Amino acid sequence: MAGILSRRLDIDALRALTAIEDQGGVTRAAEVLGLSQSAVSHRIRRLEASLGCDLLDRRANAPLFTGAGRDLLARARRILGLHDEAVLSLSKSPLQGRIALGMTEDTTCTDLSRILGRFRRLHPEVSVRTRVGMSLTLQTMLAAGALDAAIVQMFRHDVRPQDLLLFREELHWVKSPDLDLPADRPVPFLSFDENCFYRRWGIDMAQDEGRLFETVFECSSAAGITAAVQAGLGVALLSSRYLKPEMEILTANLPAPPDLAYVVRRAKKPRNPALESLIAQIADEISRSGQLQIPA
Amino acid sequence: MAGILSRRLDIDALRALTAIEDQGGVTRAAEVLGLSQSAVSHRIRRLEASLGCDLLDRRANAPLFTGAGRDLLARARRILGLHDEAVLSLSKSPLQGRIALGMTEDTTCTDLSRILGRFRRLHPEVSVRTRVGMSLTLQTMLAAGALDAAIVQMFRHDVRPQDLLLFREELHWVKSPDLDLPADRPVPFLSFDENCFYRRWGIDMAQDEGRLFETVFECSSAAGITAAVQAGLGVALLSSRYLKPEMEILTANLPAPPDLAYVVRRAKKPRNPALESLIAQIADEISRSGQLQIPA
DNA sequence: GGCCGCACATGACAAATTTCGATGCAACCA
DNA sequence: TGGTTGCATCGAAATTTGTCATGTGCGGCC
Structure with a gap:
């Protein structure tokens, strides 16, 4: 059993694994990954083969993951976090400035916090000020110019083309x-x-x-x-x-x-590169997973 | 420029990058990776292409890496650390017991410390007791049964087949x-x-x-x-x-x-699975990089 | 200067891996 | 029991990755 460490985990395979957990199944994970169901199925199989242990519990009525699977999941998320931060850091231009951001209490415990945290690490020269409030309040502040952007809930027919749709x-x-x-x-x-x-x-x-x-x-x-x-x-x-x-x-x-819909809405203000970069990162995460993960 | 995060770093490419730094060049890195020089060169090029920025500085007499390259290197090492720990954690059997390990002062600041730290995290049920001393002292303790294994320096002609060679x-x-x-x-x-x-x-x-x-x-x-x-x-x-x-x-x-040679030498004792696992991990790291990295 | 040797880049081609679409199989639901 | 859903599996096609052979630039050396 020479060379356990010669085994290697594919980033995309880890991504598939987390998608399966997020979406609660292989088929749905395949959708958000933009792959066929069989491709995802194969990927996990290869991952299992290379590790020599099962990750998905394929018995009927069983929880999706085996113990090993859950263990790997936790590690995969950490690895992917580092990975994404590395990718972003290489494509970043040095940003500076201020961002006044509003968000609803609902969204504080979503992926948004993670993205925000990463953004602060990547761009220490940007000061991000976050203000939590109700959607209506935030929209008022947005209109008054007190915020640069806000994550707010609204009727779906009120969504504008320039809004970034987070989820429905x-x-x-x-x-x-x-x-x-x-x-x-x-x-x-x-x-x-x-x-x-x-x-x-x-x-x-x-x-x-x-x-x-x-x-x-x-x-x-x-x-x-x-x-x-x-x-x-x-x-x-x-x-x-x-x-x-x-x-x-x-x-x-x-x-x-x-x-209803949750969107990121910008203030009608001159362009702020730092803000656009943050919004682009949020958009990136969405395009990866279909929509942001909202914990039940 | 939609979807920066759709870019992905290949684990093997990161491994190649760190090998280039460790070995101080593409050709040597290829050797320890067990690949041809062109394969490694290609890999880095693909990595650069997928990131859209240069990592190696190819001008004459320039330091090996660009700024972006050095940035990625630091992140790569963290990612690889997490990665390897994940791989090991999945192939581990629950170990317990005690290991009395001896090492020389020289080797405390090498990769061995990293491996040892990881081992402790992976196997909290194993108590590892490390004792630092001179090679001769450690060998005496080994003979007296006071240590299970020791990392010692010796004449190269004294190395035995069952010793694990760390470096010459x-x-x-x-x-x-x-x-x-x-x-x-x-x-x-x-x-x-x-x-x-x-x-x-x-x-x-x-x-x-x-x-x-x-x-x-x-x-x-x-x-x-x-x-x-x-x-x-x-x-x-x-x-x-x-x-x-x-x-x-x-x-x-x-x-x-x-x-001279540095080796891991075991005591003549009944087999200790925890110890064998630790030694296997050290051997794994060696087989990956040719020999352990010794900082100058 | 011209001639090596070294280290890396590059291009063509072969091998391996990965994906897809189709199909099979089991469980579940009405 | 027939429809539906979710996953596995198979062969063919597409993509990725590696190797070999060769090209390029630099530095040392008569």
């Missing part, structure tokens, strides 16, 4: 199965706070349909709303990624909710 | 050009301390040739000896890697010094 979301009316909605009573509404931009939409639209709404709960965090829904407190407008299996999706008697 | 060295008689050696006076000898195993050889052999030796300086560190040589204090037996350009190598009137 669908809104649903949800309630607990335990909750009855008598037709002659106002609908108890669980809402994000005053500045939530689709709260207004919900109330207006529902009233057009002839239902009366009563806001019975207000909370700025999604966690609070989901808890209230599950407790049977009322009806809420929730985006798909916050849905739980126990929730009941309502379609009857309520208008179909509009689609 | 040549000894030379050296002195400062300023120092005269009148034939009728004893030769002033600069020596490592009492336990240096070739000090005895030097004195005996030289006396056989009819020269009288007088030890005028004794010091356990190579740095001390080289300083004394350069100061013109006397003659010393130095291994090639401590030679300085200002030193004069003596051949006349002195016996040709024996060749």
Whole structure:
């Protein structure tokens, strides 16, 4: 067993492995990688062969990865992180300046933080100031020139061509199965706070349909709303990624909710090379994985 | 310029890059990599093409690497470190036990420390106890069963088949050009301390040739000896890697010094799987680079 | 200056690897 | 039970990678 270290991991194979985890399957991973399913399947097989151990658990109803697979996954992400940073550092031009960036609380725990961290390391001469707030607030600041760019949620039909689409979301009316909605009573509404931009939409639209709404709960965090829904407190407008299996999706008697999107929107300002570079990096990550990963 | 991150660095290409630095040239790097010179040249060219920037400085009399090349080199070493650790972690069997390892002070600042560190991370259940000492002392401890293995220097003709050869060295008689050696006076000898195993050889052999030796300086560190040589204090037996350009190598009137080698020698003990795994990792690194890197 | 030798680059071609599309196979769902 | 989904596998095609032979530039040496 001479020369374990002569074995080599292919960067693209590691990328495939992480894509499989992110997308939850080989077929979907192949899509975002821009490859055929068989190519990805083969790649993993080769990786396994070169390591001499299984990475995917191919038995029915088994978790995707074997223990070795999970171990490698963690290491692969670190390797890929270093790798990407190396690639970027070689194609970087020395940037300097300031970036005032806004983002919603939702997105702080996504890939964006990673990209932002890497950007700071690569461009220490650029000062990045990040401001977290609600989408509406951020858009106001953007318009007032207080931000150079912001990551905000909006109706999908409001997205402009120059916006960078991060990912799409669908809104649903949800309630607990335990909750009855008598037709002659106002609908108890669980809402994000005053500045939530689709709260207004919900109330207006529902009233057009002839239902009366009563806001019975207000909370700025999604966690609070989901808890209230599950407790049977009322009806809420929730985006798909916050849905739980126990929730009941309502379609009857309520208008179909509009689609949403998260985008990066720039301020109408003279061009800022540092900002453009940061946005290009975000776009790069998206083109690699189809959309940014949002942890459940 | 869409998709900078779609660029990818090949692990083998990074390996080639570091080999070029270690070996100080493409041709030599090709040798240790087991490839033809043109293959390595091609590889670097492909790497450059995929990155869109030069890595090697091909002008005459220029340092090997461009700025970008040096930047990538540093990153490459980190990536390769993670990579190798990942490979090893997947092929490891859970080891436990104790290893008592001896090494000389010389070798503490080589690749061995890196391998040792990685081994500890990979096998936290193995307790590695390292003891630094002179080669003779370590061999005595080895014989007495106080060590499981030791990295020691010895005459090359004393190397046994079961030893793992780390690298070879040549000894030379050296002195400062300023120092005269009148034939009728004893030769002033600069020596490592009492336990240096070739000090005895030097004195005996030289006396056989009819020269009288007088030890005028004794010091356990190579740095001390080289300083004394350069100061013109006397003659010393130095291994090639401590030679300085200002030193004069003596051949006349002195016996040709024996060749030396650094090896890993095991104790005559029952097999210890943890120890064998560690030694296998060292052997792996050697087979990759021809010999361990010894910083000048 | 002209003639080596050395180190690296380059081009053509051969070998190996990687991909794709088609097809097979098993599990799951209605 | 027939449709669907997700992955493995197979042969052919495409791409990548390596080797051999040869070219180029530089420096040392009569």
